[in-house]
Amino acid sequence: xxxxxxxxxxxxxxxxxxxxxxxxxxxxxxxxxxxxxxxxxxxxxxxxxxxxxxxxxxxxxxxxxxxxxxxxxxxxxxxxxxxxxxxxxxxxxxxx
Numbered sequence: 001x002x003x004x005x006x007x008x009x010x011x012x013x014x015x016x017x018x019x020x021x022x023x024x025x026x027x028x029x030x031x032x033x034x035x036x037x038x039x040x041x042x043x044x045x046x047x048x049x050x051x052x053x054x055x056x057x058x059x060x061x062x063x064x065x066x067x068x069x070x071x072x073x074x075x076x077x078x079x080x081x082x083x084x085x086x087x088x089x090x091x092x093x094x095x096x
Contacts, residue, residue: 006088006089006092007063007064007065007086008064008066008067008085008086009064009067009068009073009083009084009085009086010061010062010063010083010084010086011061011062011063011064011076011081011082011083011084012059012060012061012062012081012082012084013059013060013061013079013080013081013082014049014056014058014059014060014082015056015057015058015059015060016042016045016046016049016056016057016058017042017057017058018038018041018042018045018057019038020034020037020038020041022034023035023038045057062076062081
């Protein structure tokens with residue numbers, strides 16, 4: 001789809017999430033047993049995904065209509081996003 005639309009870049013971030021009953025009423029506190037349990041479950045799943053033993057539970061994508069700045073691309077990579085530079089669609093003739 002991205003090539004058909006002649007979009008310059010595709011940015012993807014894979015992540016894991018976990019739900020425990022009651023978490024919606026829990027404060028985000030490092031001392032909370034429930035918060036620790038959820039963080040540990042996500043960390044365990046992240047490790048499995050890193051070694052190819054499981055799939056991520058979510059994906060976040062960014063579609064740029066124009067080529068973003070190098071600074072933005074570097075920041076995204078630093079935060080763990082995968083950035084793919086897409087080739088131009090040779091079948092689309094851009095009209096000015």
